[in-house]
Amino acid sequence: MRSLLLAATLLASTVLGMAQDLSSEFGSDVGTATSSAAPSPLSVNGDHSMIYHQPLWADNWSYASPALEPEMDNTLGFTYKAGSLKFVANGTVKTLATPQDWSALSQFEIGETYLSWTPGNFLVNFGYQLFNWGVADKFNPSDGLNARDYSVSMDAPKIPLLAADVRWFPVKWLSVEGVVSPYQSPSRFPVDFTANTQAGLNANAALLANSALGPYYAGYSPQTMATFATDNPNSAVAGARLNVYSALDFGLSYIYDLDPYDTPEVTMKSLAGPSSTTLWVPGQVTLVHKRIHRFGVDAKTTVGPLGLWGEGGFDLTENSSDTSDQVRRDRLAWTLGMDFNWGYHNNFYANLQYIGAWVPGYDQTTQADYAGPLTLSELTSEAYMQRMTYRQLTQTLGDYTETWLQGLTFKLKFPLDSDTLTPSISGVFTMPFGYDTTLETRYGSLALKPEIDLMPMDSFHLRVGADLAWAWVKKAGETAVTLDTTVDRLGVYTPYNDVYISVDYQWTTQ
Amino acid sequence: MKTLVRTAAVALVGWLIASPLLADPQGDSIAKAYFNLKKAHDTYAVATMVIVDQDGNKKVRKLEMWTRETSDSKSALTKFLQPADVAGTKFLTLSHEGEATDQRLYLPALGKTRKIASSDKSGKFVNSDFFYYDLEARYYADDRYTFLESGVTLPDFPGMSFSKIEMKAKSSECPYAKSIAWVNEDNHFIYRIDVFQKDDGGLWKTIKFGKVKDIDGVLIPTETLVINHRGHSKTLLVINDLRVNQGVSSSLFSVKGLEE
Numbered sequence: 001m002r003s004l005l006l007a008a009t010l011l012a013s014t015v016l017g018m019a020q021d022l023s024s025e026f027g028s029d030v031g032t033a034t035s036s037a038a039p040s041p042l043s044v045n046g047d048h049s050m051i052y053h054q055p056l057w058a059d060n061w062s063y064a065s066p067a068l069e070p071e072m073d074n075t076l077g078f079t080y081k082a083g084s085l086k087f088v089a090n091g092t093v094k095t096l097a098t099p100q101d102w103s104a105l106s107q108f109e110i111g112e113t114y115l116s117w118t119p120g121n122f123l124v125n126f127g128y129q130l131f132n133w134g135v136a137d138k139f140n141p142s143d144g145l146n147a148r149d150y151s152v153s154m155d156a157p158k159i160p161l162l163a164a165d166v167r168w169f170p171v172k173w174l175s176v177e178g179v180v181s182p183y184q185s186p187s188r189f190p191v192d193f194t195a196n197t198q199a200g201l202n203a204n205a206a207l208l209a210n211s212a213l214g215p216y217y218a219g220y221s222p223q224t225m226a227t228f229a230t231d232n233p234n235s236a237v238a239g240a241r242l243n244v245y246s247a248l249d250f251g252l253s254y255i256y257d258l259d260p261y262d263t264p265e266v267t268m269k270s271l272a273g274p275s276s277t278t279l280w281v282p283g284q285v286t287l288v289h290k291r292i293h294r295f296g297v298d299a300k301t302t303v304g305p306l307g308l309w310g311e312g313g314f315d316l317t318e319n320s321s322d323t324s325d326q327v328r329r330d331r332l333a334w335t336l337g338m339d340f341n342w343g344y345h346n347n348f349y350a351n352l353q354y355i356g357a358w359v360p361g362y363d364q365t366t367q368a369d370y371a372g373p374l375t376l377s378e379l380t381s382e383a384y385m386q387r388m389t390y391r392q393l394t395q396t397l398g399d400y401t402e403t404w405l406q407g408l409t410f411k412l413k414f415p416l417d418s419d420t421l422t423p424s425i426s427g428v429f430t431m432p433f434g435y436d437t438t439l440e441t442r443y444g445s446l447a448l449k450p451e452i453d454l455m456p457m458d459s460f461h462l463r464v465g466a467d468l469a470w471a472w473v474k475k476a477g478e479t480a481v482t483l484d485t486t487v488d489r490l491g492v493y494t495p496y497n498d499v500y501i502s503v504d505y506q507w508t509t510q
Numbered sequence: 511m512k513t514l515v516r517t518a519a520v521a522l523v524g525w526l527i528a529s530p531l532l533a534d535p536q537g538d539s540i541a542k543a544y545f546n547l548k549k550a551h552d553t554y555a556v557a558t559m560v561i562v563d564q565d566g567n568k569k570v571r572k573l574e575m576w577t578r579e580t581s582d583s584k585s586a587l588t589k590f591l592q593p594a595d596v597a598g599t600k601f602l603t604l605s606h607e608g609e610a611t612d613q614r615l616y617l618p619a620l621g622k623t624r625k626i627a628s629s630d631k632s633g634k635f636v637n638s639d640f641f642y643y644d645l646e647a648r649y650y651a652d653d654r655y656t657f658l659e660s661g662v663t664l665p666d667f668p669g670m671s672f673s674k675i676e677m678k679a680k681s682s683e684c685p686y687a688k689s690i691a692w693v694n695e696d697n698h699f700i701y702r703i704d705v706f707q708k709d710d711g712g713l714w715k716t717i718k719f720g721k722v723k724d725i726d727g728v729l730i731p732t733e734t735l736v737i738n739h740r741g742h743s744k745t746l747l748v749i750n751d752l753r754v755n756q757g758v759s760s761s762l763f764s765v766k767g768l769e770e
Contacts, residue, residue, distance in 0.1 A: 022666070022720035022735035022746060038556050038751050039574065039591055047594075116770070121761065123770050132621035172764040245765050247612075249625065302627040339627075345641075346633035418563050418637045418743075458569055458593035506594035510572070 041082060043510040047075040051502035053467075057495045063099040066151045067190065067467075067496040070097040075111060086116040088127075112160055123167040128160035131179065133241060133253055134311045135300040139355045139409060139428075141313025141333035142253050142296020145179060145239055147187040147260060153467060154447055154493055159185050161237075177241040184235045186289075187260040190492050193397055197264070197285055198224040200392070208281070213379070216273050217281070226262070226287045235289070241296075253296035259317070262287035263327060264393040268386050277376070280385040285393065290318040290327070307339045325363065325390040328398040333357040343414075351411040355430070362403040366391045367438035399489060402442075403434025422453040430490065443481060445471035445490035459506040467500065469493040537655035537675045543698040544691075545650040550728045552578045552758035556751040561638050564742035571596070571636060575749075576758050582607045584647030585763035596636060600768045605647040613642060616768040623768050632685035639715060639736040639745040643685055653677040653689075664692060664702060666718060671695045672702075687711055699729045713739050725754045 050072045055061050063069050077090035090111030098105045114127025134140035138155070146158035163181035170176070201222035208217040239255040269283025298311035312334040319327045337353035370388055378384045395401070407430035415422045431444040451465030471484040471491025484491040559571040572592040578585045588601040598618035605611040613626035632641050658674040672692040679686065685708070692702040703717045715738050719731035732749040761767065 022718055022733045045594060045597070118766075118770050121766070123766060130621055135622075167766070169761070169764065169766045172761070172766075175765065243765075300625065302625050305627055307625065307627045341627070341633055418561075418567075418569075459595040461595075508592060508594040508597045510591035510597055 039510050042078065042080045043508060044076070044078045045506070045508040045510075046077070047073070047504070047506045049073045049502060049504040051500055053498040053500045056466075056468075056497040056499065060495050063097075065190070065496055066096075066149075066188075067153055067493070068498060069099065071095065077111065084118045086118075087114075088116065089113045110160060121169045123165075123169070125165040126163075128162050129165060130158050130160055131163075131165075131239075133239075133251075134296060134313075135249065135251070135298045135309045136311040136335035136337055137339075137351055137353060137409070137411065139335045139353060140311060141335060141357075142251075142294065142298055142311055144255050144257050144292075144294050144313075145181070145237065147185040149188045151188040151190050153496075154469065154490070156187075159187070161185065173245045175241075175243045175245075177239075177243070179239040179241075181237045184237045184258045190496070191486075193262050194224055194226045194287060197262075197287065197393065197397070198222075201282060201285065205281075213274065213279070213376075216271055216279055220269075220271060220281055222269075222282055223284045224287065225284060227289070248299055248301040251296070251298045253294075253298075255294040255296075257292045257294050259290050259292040259398070261289075261398040263290045264288075264390065264397060265326075266386055266389045266393075268382050270382075273380060274376075277380045278382075279379050280382040282385070282389045285389075287397070292317055305340050309335075309337050311335045323361075325387055325394055328394055328400055329359050329361045331357060331359050331400070337409075347415050349411070349413040349415075351409075353409040355405075355407045355409060355428075357405040359400055359403055362400060362434060363391060363395060364403060364434055364436045366395075367436045371438055396487070401435060401487060401489070402432035404432070406431050406433065420455055422455070423451070424453065425450040428490070438476065440473040440475050440484070442484070442488070443472040443474070445469070445488050447490050447493070461502075461504045463500075463502045463504070465500055466498065467493070468497050534654075534656045536657035540657060540673050540675050540693050540698075541653070541655040541677070542650060544693055544700055547698055547729060548727045549579050550577070550725075550730065550754045551580075552576070552755060553730070554751075554753045554756060554758055555749045557747055557749045559636075559638055560746045560748070562744050569593075569637070571638075576762055578758050578760060578763055585760070586645070586647070587763055587767055588645075590636070599636075601635070601645070602763060602765075602768050603645055603647065604763060605649075607649045607651065611646045613646070614765070614768060623765055639738040639741070639743055640747075641685060643683065644717075644736075652681065653679050658690065660695065662692065666720070667701050670701070686714065697729060707740070715739065723752070725752070728754060730754070 053068045072095040075092040095106045117124045131145040134142040148156040150156045167177045241253040244250040265286040267284040271279040273279035293316040295314045300309040315331040339351040409428040411426040413424040427448040447469040454462040471488035473484045485494045561569045574589045576587045586603045590599045600616040602614045656676040660673045662672045677689040686705040687708045690704045707714045718735045720733035734747040736745045
């Protein structure tokens, strides 16, 4: 009886083995494709890309900008896992065609490179890392640990931060995180704040030299000095975050940050004036990065077909109670958003966000208050001249240009033919309220990024798109609406409007 | 509020079972036999997914999969190893009987975990013929069952005899109008499921489970084939390296598991 059962089992196994070979429908080479074994502890990966920008702004056909230079990036990385330890290393060789002679200039940039350890309920990472705090799409008021490179595009890729990161998961639905970094890297901007400040001081000096009191300002030569050192131990930053994972994901965060923007410290200088008076001028402006406390809160959930999120960030500036115009005011920013899929198999994706920011106590009368010519009593008042200098510099250098900023962002993706072709468009429109209208009236800013992504094979992308930005203003006394390309945070990218074509191929040995 | 919803759901299920018009004891019995099969406490597998689109183009994805099951919960984590542009993407499914399934996707390019909304559940999982809904755990109480016929044979599975039952999901999130399952009359395992569209009731997909292995009394298919009759595409999931009851940690099925 037992042998009969055994025979029946063997027969059944044979039948099963022959009859259930579903892979036979996939052709002869499917066996090779599906014969993979457990992944190796060591995996190597690569990413190779080239991009060419065609500038649309005639003055920039020289390509003289990190946003426009033809570029080839070769990234190589590896991951090694051993038990609860993992080591990840990535580095990129960027080759830029310099605009002067089109010779290639290569530079190495370290990518995410860190040691990871997962003992029990802890996750510990040490090394160069990218932190992605907050739940909103790109507009994250609570996300400030990494410095960013605003010079290459509005997307401003993050710069890896050397940091120790510890996350503790006491229960599955809760995590507590602490981050410490010995020094913060400076962010990169499309605008040279030091040079701009110096240019402004020089312009004022020229005005004074050409005024009726010109001879008294003959030797006046103001100076601007920047102080940010990349390895300054005083630039250490730290952060903490608490996350709750449930039907409603919820997070609280705090960052003891270094302000990526400059705060001026003005040293006044005295000059001998007429009738034994003393004329006061800004002798030196030192640009410093002060501390900033960032408090963040975010929440995200799904309701039916919708993903919904909200995120807020409050930036408490150093000495914010100081009302002397020498420090910037605090700032509250927020993002409310939703996304959903639709279309055949819900393949299409849409994302809409309302963004806003409020600077309570924003000084919106600086230009109005100093519109007229300076009197002798003002020029001889150190307090008056110092306050005027601070009011002209402090907010502008901190990218504060209005009391209220309201905006909408959107993103639409239309993957077609199994993602072989994906047209997409994203954009943002912002409108300022409560600003100084003495010199200009602002009509809002718009940035658009249309793109077509062709993926003829896995991990190979051919992209054609455009980076477009405009900010419209009407100067005082003029009737025509023109473009602001120097101050507005989107408008500064107008000179770098371009059409681009890029090729990207990624591989991995996993 | 959650308790109220659960109480209402239990009451609804109770009403459905009590209703002589809707209950089908034979269909329920066959379904119950399937759900009562011995389950693995945990599994680990390295798998390959081959997707063939309507033009015959073939795409291959390599992935690791972990599952863990208790009496009232089922968890699954999938990590993509290849191709390179999706490598590191992780997909987590957490389900407790009687509660909505929580699905989260970790995207390494964004460094963020995203919750999957209910409308996404009829979306294609990495462009395969699996929907996010197909990857959710199933419980006996999720569907209503109707016996159709017995003694049925299938050309792909010669020598086997099947009972056919119809399954209709109670949840409106289900993208299918109904499903028909072929349940092996000897081992009570499901070898084939046909799913039908909501709009016109037509056949949408056929899902076949092949090379079923018996590991310590646990039946596990090592090949799953999905044929999309509407999209004229098909997807084959082949398990290459299967390990059962090796002690997969429960902490893996969490945001920590996704982001580590």
